[in-house]
Amino acid sequence: MNRTEVEMFLDRIGAVRALVVGDLMLDEYLWGKTDRISPEAPVQVVDITNEDLRLGGAGNVINNLVTLGCQVHVASVLGNSQDGDLVRNMLDEIKVDTTGLLFDPQRKTSRKTRILASHQQMMRFDRESREPISAEQEQVLADYVRENATRFDVILISDYLKGVLTEGLLQQIIRIGKEQGLPVVIDPKGSDYGKYRGATLLTPNRKETEVASRVAITDQDSLRQAGQALLKNLELETLVVTRSEEGISIFFQDGQEVHLPTEAQEVYDVTGAGDTVLSLIGVGLACGLSIEDAAGMANLAAGIAVSKVGTSTVSVDEIREMFSHQFLEGDAKIKRRERLAQILETERQRGKTIVFTNGCFDLLHVGHVKYLQQARRQGDLLVLGLNSDDSIRRLKGPNRPLIGEQERAHILAALTCIDYVVTFDEDTPLELIDMLRPDILVKGGDYTPETVVGRELVESYGGRVALIDLVDGRSTTNIIEKILDRYEQE
Numbered sequence: 001m002n003r004t005e006v007e008m009f010l011d012r013i014g015a016v017r018a019l020v021v022g023d024l025m026l027d028e029y030l031w032g033k034t035d036r037i038s039p040e041a042p043v044q045v046v047d048i049t050n051e052d053l054r055l056g057g058a059g060n061v062i063n064n065l066v067t068l069g070c071q072v073h074v075a076s077v078l079g080n081s082q083d084g085d086l087v088r089n090m091l092d093e094i095k096v097d098t099t100g101l102l103f104d105p106q107r108k109t110s111r112k113t114r115i116l117a118s119h120q121q122m123m124r125f126d127r128e129s130r131e132p133i134s135a136e137q138e139q140v141l142a143d144y145v146r147e148n149a150t151r152f153d154v155i156l157i158s159d160y161l162k163g164v165l166t167e168g169l170l171q172q173i174i175r176i177g178k179e180q181g182l183p184v185v186i187d188p189k190g191s192d193y194g195k196y197r198g199a200t201l202l203t204p205n206r207k208e209t210e211v212a213s214r215v216a217i218t219d220q221d222s223l224r225q226a227g228q229a230l231l232k233n234l235e236l237e238t239l240v241v242t243r244s245e246e247g248i249s250i251f252f253q254d255g256q257e258v259h260l261p262t263e264a265q266e267v268y269d270v271t272g273a274g275d276t277v278l279s280l281i282g283v284g285l286a287c288g289l290s291i292e293d294a295a296g297m298a299n300l301a302a303g304i305a306v307s308k309v310g311t312s313t314v315s316v317d318e319i320r321e322m323f324s325h326q327f328l329e330g331d332a333k334i335k336r337r338e339r340l341a342q343i344l345e346t347e348r349q350r351g352k353t354i355v356f357t358n359g360c361f362d363l364l365h366v367g368h369v370k371y372l373q374q375a376r377r378q379g380d381l382l383v384l385g386l387n388s389d390d391s392i393r394r395l396k397g398p399n400r401p402l403i404g405e406q407e408r409a410h411i412l413a414a415l416t417c418i419d420y421v422v423t424f425d426e427d428t429p430l431e432l433i434d435m436l437r438p439d440i441l442v443k444g445g446d447y448t449p450e451t452v453v454g455r456e457l458v459e460s461y462g463g464r465v466a467l468i469d470l471v472d473g474r475s476t477t478n479i480i481e482k483i484l485d486r487y488e489q490e
Helices: 003-015 058-068 082-093 135-147 167-180 208-213 220-233 273-286 290-307 316-328 338-348 368-375 389-396 405-413 430-436 454-461 476-489
Strands: 017-022 024-037 046-059 071-079 097-104 110-117 121-129 154-158 184-187 238-242 248-252 257-260 355-359 381-387 422-425 439-445 463-467
Touching: 003 290, 003 316, 017 058, 017 135, 017 167, 017 273, 024 082, 024 368, 024 454, 046 058, 046 082, 046 110, 058 082, 058 154, 058 273, 071 082, 071 135, 082 097, 097 135, 135 167, 154 167, 154 273, 167 184, 184 273, 208 238, 220 238, 220 248, 238 273, 238 290, 248 290, 257 290, 257 338, 257 405, 273 290, 290 316, 290 389, 316 368, 338 381, 338 422, 338 430, 355 368, 355 430, 368 381, 368 463, 381 389, 381 405, 381 430, 405 422, 422 430, 430 454, 439 454
Parallel strands: 017 071, 017 154, 024 110, 071 097, 154 184, 355 381, 355 439, 381 422, 439 463
Antiparallel strands: 024 046, 110 121, 238 248, 248 257
């Protein structure tokens, strides 16, 4: 996505109406210190110094959506108790529509209590119900979704196996989504994914994918086998597998797949990253993004989330700041060849025509700009292969380049006609062309087709070479000679 597309997406998020269906719970944290053993039993005594109570489970997804500025609705079943009232009050405080909540005096509202001391968790104890909700409650929730479907742009399912998301309820919601044209995006749990059959998209992590597919994931081939098995058996439109530090993998019904490396710079805590991915993919689809772009936004947001400590949300401003920084510094265009190859494969699957040209571009001048503008018109994306400093020295002598490769890359990345810049250290770009596999290879009119490096390779897979006329009298060498002449005359 370019800067304009990102800004348009971020501006639309506030209008998204999202329904979250799932297991709501309370996350309680008791912090303290310990320096003695109990006289009653050989256990540590923790003196509690601080307490915190937060929304948990599906509430993490809700917090993500609220932080993004979405209009959020929720449907679930809570215990008719003090904890159930606490959950509803917390949702009311953040302006979530709670008309889809049911209260059952026979159920416990899930509360997970964690005791922490000396920078570590000492113990956790849970109070909750896990039995399935009744058939009557299942139907009431389904009726709520059906009757209010026109109020939603996307349905997000957050399953923690606490009994709310029965197979009957899930299948009704999936059918409603198809009838109304609403994406149904699910963060699944457990070993039997049959109840999610027919959903728009599932977002399991790597371990969950292994368990559900019964395929041990040890490499790219086994990942592909597991992903395609789930996709086919569950009749999904798309499967998105989150792979922690390895990024995100997307599998499509037609057999295509896309792999996005992680965007995280530093990882402090992966807690809640899956909720961030579910939220951003859902919001992306609701805004009309492609699966690839929605997953890309989710991948970037998850990278922000894991750089924080604890279950964290990500705001529109944080996403905008990261993108603004990237575009300001040129990072969004300047790519390593391995990363660029992945990006171009995604663009190729979307039907984009990829144009490639290469050169030194030392002392950028009008001839360069006009040449690059014409090259860009040959297709949808222009990739510039830039000779490294060492490569130029071998080609042009020890006095060149005049401008270092990093500066040259950033100057070129500022041109709107260039989509990506990648440096290469070899004497020719043949190895780079082989990795990127462009559709069109562009060179100046001072070449003939037979002298263009990479022509045979590109033509072997159906690509072509295009030669573009150069601006007469415009070259870096001429500029250098003119400068030297003028200074010598002085």
